[in-house]
Amino acid sequence: MSIAERLAAVEARVRAASTAADRPADDVAILLAVKTQPVGAVLDALLAGATILGHNRAQELVAGAAGLADAPAHEMHFIGHLQSNKVNQVLRHAGCVQTVDSARLADRLDRATARRRADGEAAGPLAVFVQVNTSGEEAKHGVRPEQAADLAATVGAADNLHLRGLMTVGAHSPDVGLVRASYERLTAVRDTLLAGGAPGTADARELSMGMSGDLEVAIAAGATMVRVGTAVFGQRPTG
Numbered sequence: 001m002s003i004a005e006r007l008a009a010v011e012a013r014v015r016a017a018s019t020a021a022d023r024p025a026d027d028v029a030i031l032l033a034v035k036t037q038p039v040g041a042v043l044d045a046l047l048a049g050a051t052i053l054g055h056n057r058a059q060e061l062v063a064g065a066a067g068l069a070d071a072p073a074h075e076m077h078f079i080g081h082l083q084s085n086k087v088n089q090v091l092r093h094a095g096c097v098q099t100v101d102s103a104r105l106a107d108r109l110d111r112a113t114a115r116r117r118a119d120g121e122a123a124g125p126l127a128v129f130v131q132v133n134t135s136g137e138e139a140k141h142g143v144r145p146e147q148a149a150d151l152a153a154t155v156g157a158a159d160n161l162h163l164r165g166l167m168t169v170g171a172h173s174p175d176v177g178l179v180r181a182s183y184e185r186l187t188a189v190r191d192t193l194l195a196g197g198a199p200g201t202a203d204a205r206e207l208s209m210g211m212s213g214d215l216e217v218a219i220a221a222g223a224t225m226v227r228v229g230t231a232v233f234g235q236r237p238t239g
C-alpha cells in the first residue's frame with residue numbers, strides 16, 4: 001500500500017472509532033509521528049492530506065525542516081523529551097510543544113518565546129501541552145497525574161505560553177484494560193483541571209493520546225488528537 005492509502009485507512013479507523021464513541025466523525029485530529037522517515041515519505045503524506053506532523057528529536061526536526069520548505073501548509077509539533085539546551089532550535093521549527101513536563105522547561109519555553117516575539121520571529125504565545133505519565137512506568141516522561149494541575153497552572157500563568165491540553169504516552173502493555181485505564185486517567189485529569197478554573201487553563205481541552213496500535217481505545221476514552229507513525233509509514237528503519 002502507498003502512504004496515501006495507509007493514511008486513508010487510518011482516517012477511516014479514526015472516523016469509525018469516533019462514531020462508535022458517539023462523537024462527531026471529525027472530532028479527532030491525526031498527528032503523524034515522523035521519527036526517522038525520509039523527507040520524501042513525509043512529503044507524500046502531506047500531499048495526501050496530512051496537516052500535523054510531530055518530531056521526537058530536535059536534530060531530526062531541524063534536519064527535516066529544510067526539505068519541507070515547499071510542502072503543503074502544516075503544523076509542526078514537538079512530541080519528544082525536550083532538553084533545555086535544544087529549546088531555541090526546536091522553536092525555530094515547531095509551533096507547538098506537547099511535552100512540557102516541568103516548571104523549569106515551561107519557564108525556558110516562556111522566556112525563549114518572549115525573545116522570539118520581541119525579535120518579530122513569533123507572532124504570539126507558544127501552544128503547549130502538559131505531558132502526564134498516566135501509566136506509572138518509570139521509563140516514561142511526564143508529571144504524575146496528581147502534579148498535573150500545578151504544572152498546568154504554572155503554564156497558564158506564563159505570558160508567552162498558551163495551554164491547549166494534555167498529552168500522554170499510554171501504558172506499554174498487551175493488557176488493553178491497562179491501556180484504557182491510562183487514557184481514561186488523562187481525561188479525568190483534564191476534566192479536573194478545567195473544573196478548577198485556574199487562570200490560563202480554560203482552553204486546555206485537547207487530549208493527545210493514542211498511537212497506531214491503540215487509537216480506538218484512546219478515542220473511546222476521549223482523545224482529540226492521535227499520534228500515528230507506523231500505521232502510515234510502515235515499520236521504522238532500524239538503527
Ligand SMILES: *Cc1c(COP(=O)(O)O)cnc(C)c1O
Nearest residue numbers: 033056079211212227228229230
Ligand atoms: C513514535 C511515536 C508515536 C507513534 O507511534 P506508532 O506506534 O508508530 O504509531 C506517538 N507518540 C510518540 C510520542 C511517539 O514517539
